[in-house]
Amino acid sequence: MEKKYNPTEKKDTRSGFGAGLSELGKKNPNVVALCADLTGSLKMDAFQKDHPERFFQVGIAEANMIGIAAGMTVGGKIPFTGTFANFSTGRVYDQIRQAVAYSGKNVKICASHAGLTLGEDGATHQILEDLGLMKMLPGMVVINPCDYNQTKAATIAIAEYVGPVYLRFGRPSVPNFTAADQKFEIGKAVTLYEGTDVSIFATGHLVWKALEAWEILQKQGISAEIINIHTIKPLDEKAVIDSVKKTRCAVSAEEHNKFGGLGESISHVLTSEIPSPLEMVAVNDSFGESGTPDQLMTKYGLDTIDIVNAALRAIARKK
Amino acid sequence: MATEKELESLCSQVRRDIVRMVHAVNSGHPGGSLGCTEFLVTLYFETMKHNPKEFKMDGIGEDLFFLSNGHISPVFYSVLARSGYFPVKELATFRKLNTRLQGHPTTHENLPGVRIASGSLGQGMSVAIGAALAKKLNKDDSTVYSLHGDGELDEGQIWEATMYAAGNKVDNIICTIDVNGQQIDGPTDKVMPLGDLEAKFKAFGWDVLKIANGNNVAQVTEGLKIAKQHTGKGKPVVILMKTEMGAGVDFMMGSHKWHGVAPNDEQLAQALKQLPETSGDY
Incomplete structure (x- = not known):
């Protein structure tokens, strides 16, 4: 693609x-x-x-x-x-x-x-x-x-x-990659790439990193579906379910504690609707610290490579 | 315009409502409610221009009232009902499952007359300021009133709001402080001494007025009239209003013990004996 x-x-x-x-x-x-x-x-x-x-x-x-x-x-x-x-x-x-x-x-x-x-x-x-x-x-x-x-x-x-x-x-x-003239629909997820092997649900600054991960995964022969969840609540549950029905595994990516964030919301939908492996790219229940933004994203596991690795783990867990 | 006698007679009925409401569910806050009866009755039946028959959230062209110390909901509900915001018989649902008369007032159940939820203390002055600023933007020259407990002044947000209102010349609000000197754990002087409230509000840049006896209808009427004359002069207006917690029921007066305790059957009978039924019980 x-x-x-x-x-x-x-x-x-x-x-x-x-x-x-x-x-x-x-x-x-x-x-x-x-x-x-x-x-x-x-x-x-x-x-x-x-x-x-x-x-x-x-x-x-x-x-x-x-x-x-x-x-x-x-x-x-x-x-x-x-x-x-x-x-x-x-x-x-x-x-x-x-x-x-x-x-x-x-x-x-x-x-x-x-x-x-x-x-x-x-x-x-x-x-x-x-x-x-x-x-x-x-x-x-x-x-x-x-x-x-x-x-x-x-x-x-x-x-x-x-x-x-x-x-x-x-x-x-x-x-800045989304369209200047876009119509913003509250609660409507945006599919950026369609794929079949893994669904990557990203929000905020992690959406661009998910797009970078898509490229790396594609070079490895993996077809990732990238979905921008700009509205955490109300969550576009249908978009989550429809995507995972196809890919059977998921990654969430956010600049937030793994507790309480997007990953947790996705997990709720998956466990009740379509039980599937989910790997969360999020801060592991920790406070941050001083540093440059890039250094911090690397140290706390929120980089492009972390999304790639999470995708590989999610795929490996598929039955 | 109501006469002094009519207002006094209404106060007796509102007090009956208060003690009957809290007795019926064995919970609620009679002390502060009884203490603020004259104030709320006068405000709603004499002072404010408002439209109880057709409640509109935006209240454009009407005077607005915000109850910051939401725990005195019994007096608020009684006065709203008897003003015509909702049927008086609905007072019987106070604090019961599925009621619009929640333990603390809320907009969540769409009870006419309520414009903000309150209960967690210290927030109502900010809300009143916001409503007053919106009135200025809307070129609406009506007045915004609020009521606060003295214990509530322990909350820091009150002083953020106090500083803002004076600094920004929010001169279309009249905030009344119910100075009853009592809070849950005891006298305010013991729990958290408030110091010289008049000096404090003056130092913050407010126009400070006083009502020496907030349980006297004539004094409350006059105090609110004067306060209205002080609006529009570049300063927010505060009324320090002395009241007696539990006023009107002899055994509830002069103590913090009836802040949040309901009377039993015998105590209810004793209280009602002191309060003539003037407009019909709910």
């Missing part, structure tokens, strides 16, 4: 968020943005500049930010909150649980610098538990797009959806 993805540029997903938010600001007057002293890091500057009356700087007070956002929805506003993933979830879990999720409020919790690729700041800032925390909340939609274009499209799409959403993205520049 021909290689289909040849991106010429690398961009950060957080800039995709900033671009999407800026576009939303122009077309939807109900969209408001709140930030906890990280406007530049979240790339919210353009929105702030163009719509100062709809931008709310709350200072380093994330709990208050979530509460204010919940209150704004009462008056029909669509608040987008912005801070690092760690401070967007763990720090304000109770506020999100009560004032947003349980209250059914239309708040979009937008979280940058998720996972290990935050890099040198170290484990205090590298949350690897956020997907699990958010997906456990009833009614919460959890999205982790893979590149700049998809993050921009997701940002625009979630404004149309009524209900709480957690949107996760990151700091490093990664290949």
Whole structure:
């Protein structure tokens, strides 16, 4: 099979968020943005500049930010909150649980610098538990797009959806390979390559690495199906089942703890619907540490080669 | 407009509702509910412009109220029902399986009159600020009210919100603090001394008002009227309102012991003897 993805540029997903938010600001007057002293890091500057009356700087007070956002929805506003993933979830879990999720409020919790690729700041800032925390909340939609274009499209799409959403993205520049004009469908998995030997379900930054793994596997005569799960919840269970029916084994790949993340969601579907071998590429129940993003992805087993090896293990376990 | 006598008479009925509701399920929080009866009755029957017959979540053009100390749900539910948000007989379902009247208020069961879930303390001021900011964006000049326990001020989020509201001139909110000096483990002075609340709110940049006796309808009416006049002047408004936990039922007053304990049959009878039925029990 021909290689289909040849991106010429690398961009950060957080800039995709900033671009999407800026576009939303122009077309939807109900969209408001709140930030906890990280406007530049979240790339919210353009929105702030163009719509100062709809931008709310709350200072380093994330709990208050979530509460204010919940209150704004009462008056029909669509608040987008912005801070690092760690401070967007763990720090304000109770506020999100009560004032947003349980209250059914239309708040979009937008979280940058998720996972290990935050890099040198170290484990205090590298949350690897956020997907699990958010997906456990009833009614919460959890999205982790893979590149700049998809993050921009997701940002625009979630404004149309009524209900709480957690949107996760990151700091490093990664290949921008999805279409600029894509339509983002919440809960709809995207098949990037069809294959017959193994299904590789990847999310976020690991999607590009899964595409790299596809090439290596193909050279070894292995046909891998690559599926981008940009929505962790609601999970596209049909896409998972249909793919594994064909391949009979699976790999999950994510920049998250193996507990609570995408792998666990896939495992749930497989065990109840189509019991099959699953190998998880994820952080092995550990905190991160300081280092460059690339060094960390290697040390914690989230590299292209780790996906390749997981695929080989999954195939070997097939009966 | 209700007369002072009408409001007082309603308070008696609301208090009957409170003790009967918590007695029926042997759970709930009568102490703070009884203490805030005059406040909620006055707010809903005298102060706020609102539309109980046709509840709309967005409340555009209406004054809004957020109960931050959600555990005093009995008084909130009674006042909502008697205002006409939902049938009074539904008070009988309080805390029972499949009820819209959950132990702590929630929007989850679509109970008219409730706009946010509360129970986990310290969150309501932020929510009220958000609703007030939305009103400003909507060019809606109505007012947002909230109620907080004094023990609730132990929560750090309250002070995040306090700083934000003053710093950003959120002057269309009136937050009332129920200063009853009691929390679950004992007097607030013992559990976590609050210090000089007036000085604290002033230092944060708030317009601080007081109601010396929050169990006196005339004082509450006047206090809320003055507070309204203080809105729109560049500062958020806080009312420090002194109340007596358990007010209206002699054996429940002056102690934290009735914070979250229901009366038994005998105690209920004793309480009801002190509270004339004025608008018909549910």
